[in-house]
Amino acid sequence: xxKKVEFMMGNHAVAEGxxxxxxxxxxxxxxxxxxxxxxxxxxxxxxxxxxxIQMEDEIAAMASVIGASIGGVKALxxxxxxxxxxxxxxLGYAMLCEIPVVAxxxxxxGPSTGMPTGPSQSDIMCAKxxxxxxxxxxxxxxxxxQEQFEETVRAFNLAEKYRCPVIVLTDAIxxxxxxQIEIPEPGELEVIERPKPTCKPEEYLPFDLDKDFVxxxxxxxxxxxxxxxLHHNSDGFPTNDPVLHTKNTKRLIERINKNxxxxxxxxxxxxxxxxxxxxxxxxxxxxxxxxxxxxxNAGIKAGLIRPLTIWPxxxxxxxxxxxxNKIKGIVVPEMNLGQMTLEVQRVARGRCEVEGLYxxxxxPILPAEILEKIRRFV
Amino acid sequence: xxxxxxxxxxxxxxxxIWCAGxxxxxxxxxxxxxxxxxxxxxxxVAIVSGIGCASRLPGYxxxxxxxxxxxxxxxxxxxxxxxxxxxNVLAMGGDGDMTAIGGNHFIHACRRNxxxxxxxxxxxxxxxxxxxxxxxxxxGAWATTSPYGMAENNFNITDLAIGAGATYVARTxxxxxxxxxxxxxxxxxxxxxxxxxxINSCPTGFxxxxxxxxxxxxxxxMKDNAVNIEKAKNMSPEELAGKFIxxxxxxxxxxxxxxxxxATVGLKK
Amino acid sequence: xxxxxxxxxxxxxQGTITAAAILGYAAxxxxxxxxxxxxxxxxxxxxxxxxxxxxxxEDINYxxxxxxxxxxxxxxxxxxxxxxDAKEGSIVIVDDFLVKNKPQGNFKLYSLPIIKTAAEDVGxxxxxxxxxxxxxxxxxxxxxxEKLEKGVLSKVPKGTEELNKKALQAGIxxxxxxxx
Numbered sequence: 001x002x003k004k005v006e007f008m009m010g011n012h013a014v015a016e017g018x019x020x021x022x023x024x025x026x027x028x029x030x031x032x033x034x035x036x037x038x039x040x041x042x043x044x045x046x047x048x049x050x051x052x053i054q055m056e057d058e059i060a061a062m063a064s065v066i067g068a069s070i071g072g073v074k075a076l077x078x079x080x081x082x083x084x085x086x087x088x089x090x091l092g093y094a095m096l097c098e099i100p101v102v103a104x105x106x107x108x109x110g111p112s113t114g115m116p117t118g119p120s121q122s123d124i125m126c127a128k129x130x131x132x133x134x135x136x137x138x139x140x141x142x143x144x145x146q147e148q149f150e151e152t153v154r155a156f157n158l159a160e161k162y163r164c165p166v167i168v169l170t171d172a173i174x175x176x177x178x179x180q181i182e183i184p185e186p187g188e189l190e191v192i193e194r195p196k197p198t199c200k201p202e203e204y205l206p207f208d209l210d211k212d213f214v215x216x217x218x219x220x221x222x223x224x225x226x227x228x229x230l231h232h233n234s235d236g237f238p239t240n241d242p243v244l245h246t247k248n249t250k251r252l253i254e255r256i257n258k259n260x261x262x263x264x265x266x267x268x269x270x271x272x273x274x275x276x277x278x279x280x281x282x283x284x285x286x287x288x289x290x291x292x293x294x295x296x297n298a299g300i301k302a303g304l305i306r307p308l309t310i311w312p313x314x315x316x317x318x319x320x321x322x323x324x325n326k327i328k329g330i331v332v333p334e335m336n337l338g339q340m341t342l343e344v345q346r347v348a349r350g351r352c353e354v355e356g357l358y359x360x361x362x363x364p365i366l367p368a369e370i371l372e373k374i375r376r377f378v
Numbered sequence: 379x380x381x382x383x384x385x386x387x388x389x390x391x392x393x394x395i396w397c398a399g400x401x402x403x404x405x406x407x408x409x410x411x412x413x414x415x416x417x418x419x420x421x422x423v424a425i426v427s428g429i430g431c432a433s434r435l436p437g438y439x440x441x442x443x444x445x446x447x448x449x450x451x452x453x454x455x456x457x458x459x460x461x462x463x464x465x466n467v468l469a470m471g472g473d474g475d476m477t478a479i480g481g482n483h484f485i486h487a488c489r490r491n492x493x494x495x496x497x498x499x500x501x502x503x504x505x506x507x508x509x510x511x512x513x514x515x516x517x518g519a520w521a522t523t524s525p526y527g528m529a530e531n532n533f534n535i536t537d538l539a540i541g542a543g544a545t546y547v548a549r550t551x552x553x554x555x556x557x558x559x560x561x562x563x564x565x566x567x568x569x570x571x572x573x574x575x576x577i578n579s580c581p582t583g584f585x586x587x588x589x590x591x592x593x594x595x596x597x598x599x600m601k602d603n604a605v606n607i608e609k610a611k612n613m614s615p616e617e618l619a620g621k622f623i624x625x626x627x628x629x630x631x632x633x634x635x636x637x638x639x640x641a642t643v644g645l646k647k
Numbered sequence: 648x649x650x651x652x653x654x655x656x657x658x659x660x661q662g663t664i665t666a667a668a669i670l671g672y673a674a675x676x677x678x679x680x681x682x683x684x685x686x687x688x689x690x691x692x693x694x695x696x697x698x699x700x701x702x703x704x705e706d707i708n709y710x711x712x713x714x715x716x717x718x719x720x721x722x723x724x725x726x727x728x729x730x731x732d733a734k735e736g737s738i739v740i741v742d743d744f745l746v747k748n749k750p751q752g753n754f755k756l757y758s759l760p761i762i763k764t765a766a767e768d769v770g771x772x773x774x775x776x777x778x779x780x781x782x783x784x785x786x787x788x789x790x791x792x793e794k795l796e797k798g799v800l801s802k803v804p805k806g807t808e809e810l811n812k813k814a815l816q817a818g819i820x821x822x823x824x825x826x827x
Contacts, residue, residue, distance in 0.1 A: 007672040046643035056486035060453035067457025219442035228445035290708035
C-alpha cells in the first residue's frame with residue numbers, strides 16, 4: 001500500500017489535519033473530551049516551527065488564537081460545550097472583525113458541566129446562535145477519523161477564504177474513537193493560504209464595506225490599521241451609523257450565503273429514487289447509513305442526506321431533493337432533543353412529514369431505531 | 379512645547395471620545411513621546427486594548443492597533459506576540475478592564491513573563507458605563523453602584539502584579555508627565571512582562587461626586603500625594619500615610635517566556 | 648470479510664480496552680478497516696469493563712458493536728452482562744476459572760484457562776489481554792499472525808516485547824488445542 005495508513009484517535013486526527021493545513025499556533029484550555037487535540041498540538045507544533053500555549057481559561061484561549069491569526073499565523077483552538085459557551089463572545093469578535101480561526105467543539109452532553117465524558121450533538125444551535133447579534137457561521141461536521149483530518153483542513157481553507165471563524169463540530173464518539181486514516185500526502189488536499197493585500201498601505205481598507213472580501217494584512221507587515229469589535233467603517237474605525245451597521249451585518253452574512261455552493265458539502269447516499277430520507281450528521285449519520293442499507297435490503301427506498309457542513313444549513317440540497325423526489329417523510333435522528341429537526345421542518349415547509357428521533361443516552365442511536373422510524377413512512 | 383505628535387496620530391480620528399478634563403490625553407502624549415524616544419518603526423508596534431475609555435486610545439495612534447473585547451487585551455496580545463515575536467506589544471486598559479473582568483489574564487501574564495508591556499490606566503471607576511465602582515475604587519467612595527459608599531476592599535494593582543510574578547512593576551501618574559514617559563520607556567525596554575500602573579483622573583465619573591471640585595484638583599491630588607520611591611525610602615509609615623509611591627517598585631531578571639518555551643521545546647524554525 | 652463485532656469484557660485493569668485498540672491497529676496494519684470505541688452509556692458504569700472493536704474489509708458504518716461475533720468474558724460479571732448480546736452462532740470465549748457459571752446459548756463456547764496461562768505459563772497475569780488476542784485471532788482467523796504480532800509489539804511498553812510475544816503465542820496454542 002502506497003498510502004500511509006494509521007489507526008488514529010479522532011481528536012489526534014483533528015490536530016494532524018490542522019498541521020497539514022498549515023496551522024502553526026494553538027491556544028487551548030483542558031476540557032474533556034477535547035483535550036487530546038491540545039495534547040497532540042503541544043507535542044507536534046514545535047516540530048514544525050509552531051507554538052502551543054495553554055491559556056489561563058477558555059476565553060483567553062479563544063482570544064489568543066484570534067491574536068495569533070492577526071499576527072499572520074493560522075491558529076486553532078479546541079473545546080467542548082462549557083468552553084464553547086465561554087468562547088462565544090470572542091467568536092463573535094472574530095466574525096465581526098473578519099479574523100480567520102478554527103475552533104473545534106467536541107460535543108458532550110449539556111447544559112452546564114453536564115455529561116463531561118458523554119457524547120452528544122447538542123451544540124448544533126449553540127454553534128450557530130451562541131454569540132449574540134446577527135452573524136454568519138460556518139460549521140463542519142465530520143463523521144470519521146478520516147474526516148476529522150480532512151474537514152479540519154477544509155475548515156482552515158474556509159476560514160482563510162471567507163475571512164471568518166469556522167467551527168469543527170464533532171462529538172465525543174468520533175473524537176475519542178480510533179479508526180483507520182490515510183494520511184494525505186503534502187499537496188494531495190488543497191490548502192488555501194491567506195491572500196496578502198497588494199495595494200499601498202495608505203490605501204488599505206481592511207473592512208471595505210463595498211467589497212465582499214479584502215485580504216487580511218498581518219500586524220507587522222507594514223499595513224498599519226485598526227481592528228475593533230465596535231461596528232466599524234471600511235477603514236476599521238468605529239461608527240454609530242445604523243445604516244453602516246445594517247450594511248456591514250448584511251454584508252458579512254450575505255457573503256457567506258452567496259458562496260453556499262462552495263461552502264456547503266453534503267453526502268447524498270441512495271437518494272435518487274428515495275421515498276424516505278434520513279437527515280443526520282456525525283456519528284449519528286453512520287448509524288443512519290447502516291439503517292438505510294438495511295432498509296434497502298428490505299426493499300424500502302430509503303436514502304441519507306449527511307451534511308458535512310451544518311452551517312450554513314444545507315437547505316438548497318434538501319430543497320432540491322424535496323422538489324425532485326416524492327418524499328413520504330424525513331427522519332432526523334440526533335443526539336439532542338430536536339435541534340436539527342427544527343431546521344429540516346423549516347426547509348420542508350410542510351411538503352412532507354418530518355420526524356425527529358432524539359436521544360440523550362450517550363451511545364449512538366441504534367440503526368434499528370432509525371429503521372423503525374423509516375418503516376413508519378412506508 | 380513644539381513636539382510633533384501629529385507624526386503618530388491618525389489623521390481625521392480626533393476629537394477623541396474622552397471628556398473635557400480627563401487625564402488620558404496627557405498620558406497619550408507621554409506614550410507617544412516614549413515610543414518616539416525608542417525610535418521604533420511604527421510597523422513593529424502593536425497596541426492591544428480591551429473595553430472602556432482608556433481602551434479607546436489605540437484608535438488614535440498610527441500603529442497596529444487592536445481594540446478587543448472587555449478584559450481580554452492581554453490574551454489577544456499573548457497570541458499576537460507568539461505569532462510574531464518581532465512586534466513590540468503593548469496591552470493596555472483601565473482598572474476595571476484589566477483587574478476585574480480581565481484579572482485572570484492579568485495575573486497569568488505576570489506569571490508567564492512573556493515579553494509584553496502592560497499599562498493599567500487607573501482612574502478608580504468604570505467611566506464609560508457611567509461611574510460604577512471598580513476593584514480600585516477607594517473604600518467609602520461614591521459610585522453609581524455604591525451610592526452609600528464603596529463597601530468592598532480594593533486591589534493594589536502593583537502589589538497584585540508583583541505577587542503574580544511580573545518582572546518589572548512601576549507606578550506613575552498622569553500629572554508627572556516626564557516621569558510617566560520615562561517609566562513607559564523603561565517598561566518597553568524591559569525583557570519580560572512589565573506592568574505600569576498609571577494613576578489617572580476621571581473628573582466626570584469619579585471626581586465630581588468624590589469631593590474633587592475641578593479636573594485640575596485631581597491632578598493636584600496626584601502632585602501632592604505621590605512620593606517618589608527614592609524619597610519614600612527615608613520616610614516613616616506615619617509620613618507615608620495617605621500617600622502613594624511612584625517609581626519602579628519591582629524589577630528582577632527572570633527568563634522570558636518565549637525564549638524559554640522555544641528552548642524547552644526545541645522549536646524548529 | 649464483512650464486519651466482525653468484537654467485544655472483550657473483563658474488569659477494570661485487565662487491559663481489555665488496550666487489547667481492542669491493539670487488535671484494531673493490527674487489523675488496519677493488515678489492510679482492513681477498524682473502529683475501536685469507548686463506552687459511555689449506562690452500561691459503561693459498574694464493574695464490567697469492555698473493549699470494543701469492529702473489523703471489516705468494507706466501510707464500517709455503525710461504529711460500535713451491535714451484537715457480538717466474538718465475545719470474550721474474563722469475569723463472571725462480564726459474561727453475564729454481555730452474553731445476551733452474542734449473535735447466534737457466534738464465538739464466546741470465557742476464562743474457565745473466573746467464569747464458573749458457563750453461559751448457555753446458541754453460540755460456540757470456548758472455556759479456556761486464559762488468566763492461568765498468562766500467570767503461570769507466560770509468567771505475568773497482566774498479559775492476559777495479549778493471551779486473549781492470540782486466542783481470538785486464532786479462533787476467528789482475523790489477521791495474519793505476523794501483522795498481529797507487529798501490532799502488539801508496536802503498542803506495548805518498551806522492554807516487554809518478549810513477554811508479550813510469548814503471551815500471544817501462548818494464546819494461539821490455547822486456541823489450537825481447543826479447536827482440536
